[in-house]
Amino acid sequence: MGSFLRSTWTISVFTWREGMRKKTLIGFFILSILTIFGSSVLTAYVAPTSGTSTPSEIESKMIKDICLTTISIFGVLITIFISASVVPNEVENKVIYTVLSKPIRRFQYLLGKFIGVQLTVILNLVLMGILFCIAVYSKEGIFPSLLIWAILLTYCEFLVISAFTFAVSCSATSAVLPTIGGLFIYIIGNLTEYLKDVANRVGESTVLADKIVRETAYWLYMVLPNLQKFSLKNQVLYLSVNDPPKDAQIPQVIAYALACTVVGYIIALWVFRRKEL
Amino acid sequence: MSAVIETKNLTKVYEGGRRGQDVHALKNLTLTVSTGEIFGYLGPNGSGKTTTIKMLLSLMFPTSGSIAILGRKDYGASDVKRKIGYLPEGAYYPEFLKGEEVLRYYGQLYGLHGSTLEKRISEVLDIVGMSRARKRLVRGYSKGMRQRIGLGQALISDPQILVLDEPTTGLDPIARKEIRDILIRLRDEGKTLLISSHELLEVELISNRVGILYEGDLKAMGSITELLTDRDVTLEVRGASPEALQRLTAKGIQSESQPQGVSLLRVPNTMSVYEVLEYCKNEKITLVSVAPRRETLEELFVRVVGAAQNEKKG
Numbered sequence: 374m375g376s377f378l379r380s381t382w383t384i385s386v387f388t389w390r391e392g393m394r395k396k397t398l399i400g401f402f403i404l405s406i407l408t409i410f411g412s413s414v415l416t417a418y419v420a421p422t423s424g425t426s427t428p429s430e431i432e433s434k435m436i437k438d439i440c441l442t443t444i445s446i447f448g449v450l451i452t453i454f455i456s457a458s459v460v461p462n463e464v465e466n467k468v469i470y471t472v473l474s475k476p477i478r479r480f481q482y483l484l485g486k487f488i489g490v491q492l493t494v495i496l497n498l499v500l501m502g503i504l505f506c507i508a509v510y511s512k513e514g515i516f517p518s519l520l521i522w523a524i525l526l527t528y529c530e531f532l533v534i535s536a537f538t539f540a541v542s543c544s545a546t547s548a549v550l551p552t553i554g555g556l557f558i559y560i561i562g563n564l565t566e567y568l569k570d571v572a573n574r575v576g577e578s579t580v581l582a583d584k585i586v587r588e589t590a591y592w593l594y595m596v597l598p599n600l601q602k603f604s605l606k607n608q609v610l611y612l613s614v615n616d617p618p619k620d621a622q623i624p625q626v627i628a629y630a631l632a633c634t635v636v637g638y639i640i641a642l643w644v645f646r647r648k649e650l
Numbered sequence: 651m652s653a654v655i656e657t658k659n660l661t662k663v664y665e666g667g668r669r670g671q672d673v674h675a676l677k678n679l680t681l682t683v684s685t686g687e688i689f690g691y692l693g694p695n696g697s698g699k700t701t702t703i704k705m706l707l708s709l710m711f712p713t714s715g716s717i718a719i720l721g722r723k724d725y726g727a728s729d730v731k732r733k734i735g736y737l738p739e740g741a742y743y744p745e746f747l748k749g750e751e752v753l754r755y756y757g758q759l760y761g762l763h764g765s766t767l768e769k770r771i772s773e774v775l776d777i778v779g780m781s782r783a784r785k786r787l788v789r790g791y792s793k794g795m796r797q798r799i800g801l802g803q804a805l806i807s808d809p810q811i812l813v814l815d816e817p818t819t820g821l822d823p824i825a826r827k828e829i830r831d832i833l834i835r836l837r838d839e840g841k842t843l844l845i846s847s848h849e850l851l852e853v854e855l856i857s858n859r860v861g862i863l864y865e866g867d868l869k870a871m872g873s874i875t876e877l878l879t880d881r882d883v884t885l886e887v888r889g890a891s892p893e894a895l896q897r898l899t900a901k902g903i904q905s906e907s908q909p910q911g912v913s914l915l916r917v918p919n920t921m922s923v924y925e926v927l928e929y930c931k932n933e934k935i936t937l938v939s940v941a942p943r944r945e946t947l948e949e950l951f952v953r954v955v956g957a958a959q960n961e962k963k964g
């Protein structure tokens with residue numbers, strides 16, 4: 374058992390070290406850092422508009438909005454990019470031959486790779502998050518605990534996207550298809566609420582076409598991961614930054630993310646188990 | 651001698667996109683590699699050597715037939731793989747690591763760690779002659795250096811079985827000699843080696859047994875001494891005029907001209923050496939030497955593969 378964990382961890386650390394050198398990833402990361410910094414500088418020049426808000430409230434809301442959006446977009450890009458590429462790259466550059474010929478089981482290899490991807494994603498997110506918190510703290514002077522919850526849930530969203538992108542990548546021969554797949558999962562995952570709307574709006578109509586639409590929409594809603602569950606954006610924007618998150622069932626949401634991840638990993642394993650290299 | 655690697659009716663079909671596009675890469679291969687021998691696995695390009703080797707390492711799976719390694723049918727199990735070192739065809743190692751880090755990584759995958767691993771890394775770097783380049787990035791390695799570090803990762807766990815897919819391809823003559831010596835030393839330590847190669851001279855020098863594959867069929871297999879029995883005698887002569895050689899050829903004695911007026915005459919099976927010597931004496935040809943000659947592995951290879959090709963054509 375000890376050696377099982379040790380070898381898995383070896384693969385994770387290796388994947389992480391390799392991941393942190395990817396130029397695309399470093400590029401995304403630098404861009405996000407610049408945006409987060411830029412937002413604090415930029416907002417200082419925004420003139421107060423009418424209304425009851427004070428200039429400093431508007432300023433801090435803008436910072437929060439820009440930073441959350443930045444973290445979400447760049448974070449997702451980094452996540453998709455890295456999850457889509459680790460396995461196909463290793464197949465392509467044939468390093469996988471030397472790794473899988475060692476006493477390493479395929480599920481162990483995938484586990485190591487997946488954990489390595491998570492280490493990379495987490496490190497990026499933590500760095501961006503710290504800068505975000507510093508930016509907000511320097512404006513408001515209070516510890517932004519709500520942001521930490523928001524970032525935690527953002528990570529859960531990344532985890533789900535990562536798991537499904539990873540699953541797609543295990544059947545692909547290059548990183549292109551899984552990257553597109555990952556973006557697709559991200560977009561669809563954020564639209565699943567609409568599917569429920571569609572299902573409801575079709576209503577109880579007994580026309581065949583309507584029935585098909587309703588059933589399809591309903592099933593897609595049930596099957597696809599719902600990424601809206603992970604967003605605390607409205608609370609971050611409209612509540613005070615040291616408030617606890619309001620009526621978000623955080624443990625349930627985390628459990629949901631973990632369940633989605635397990636499903637993603639099982640799909641990945643099922644695809645990869647007998648893959649010919 | 652017990653069988654270390656055993657395949658029975660091993661067959662591999664790569665499925666093509668359309669009907670009739672399937673590649674039958676390996677057909678009913680039955681092969682045994684025994685303890686303490688170097689088995690030379692030969693065959694033209696695309697004959698199925700790499701396919702066989704990948705199946706032995708569970709990188710691919712047989713379409714039918716069976717494999718047993720060290721008597722184990724579950725040859726993909728971790729405790730079996732722990733005893734196998736593998737050098738894949740071509741050399742691909744993590745570019746961003748240093749030479750010693752590559753060995754450390756693979757050593758850890760074998761479950762080695764701590765001072766045992768560090769000691770082994772130094773030993774292996776020494777064996778493959780890479781001690782001086784151990785701190786350099788793989789990115790900056792030459793082809794031969796990559797091949798050496800590749801051999802290093804195959805040796806890192808001191809495995810009982812070595813499966814090497816073209817270990818000397820792309821190496822200079824000195825390096826080849828060094829690698830050959832390493833392989834012989836490993837065999838003398840009691841390891842079992844399966845080596846695929848196109849370097850027939852080399853294989854002849856080090857192998858105990860060889861197998862020749864052609865389009866997925868094993869066309870010949872046996873020990874070097876068994877397979878290369880076709881002995882004849884060659885006379886080295888000097889001062890033979892072209893006309894004299896022509897007259898000899900007419901009598902069925904093949905000749906081959908060499909530099910500095912030397913010619914080689916092959917004594918055909920139908921004649922005795924004395925008969926040929928008599929002809930030489932009549933033609934006033936000077937005898938330099940008489941030597942028995944064994945068929946080379948290259949000749950065997952050409953003969954076996956050529957026959958297989960003809961059989962396919964007609």
Ligand SMILES: Nc1ncnc2c1ncn2[C@@H]1O[C@H](COP(=O)(O)OP(=O)(O)OP(=O)(O)O)[C@@H](O)[C@H]1O
Nearest residue numbers: 664673675693694695696697698699700701702739
């Ligand atoms: N992944 C694959 N998909 C389809 N066909 C393949 C695949 N790998 C190999 N083949 C085919 O299987 C046959 C055997 O290939 P293999 O690589 O085993 O040959 P080899 O003996 O190692 O040749 P070489 O000496 O050139 O390395 C070839 O016809 C090749 O085209």
Ligand SMILES: [Mg+2]
Nearest residue numbers: 699700701739
């Ligand atoms: Mg080959």
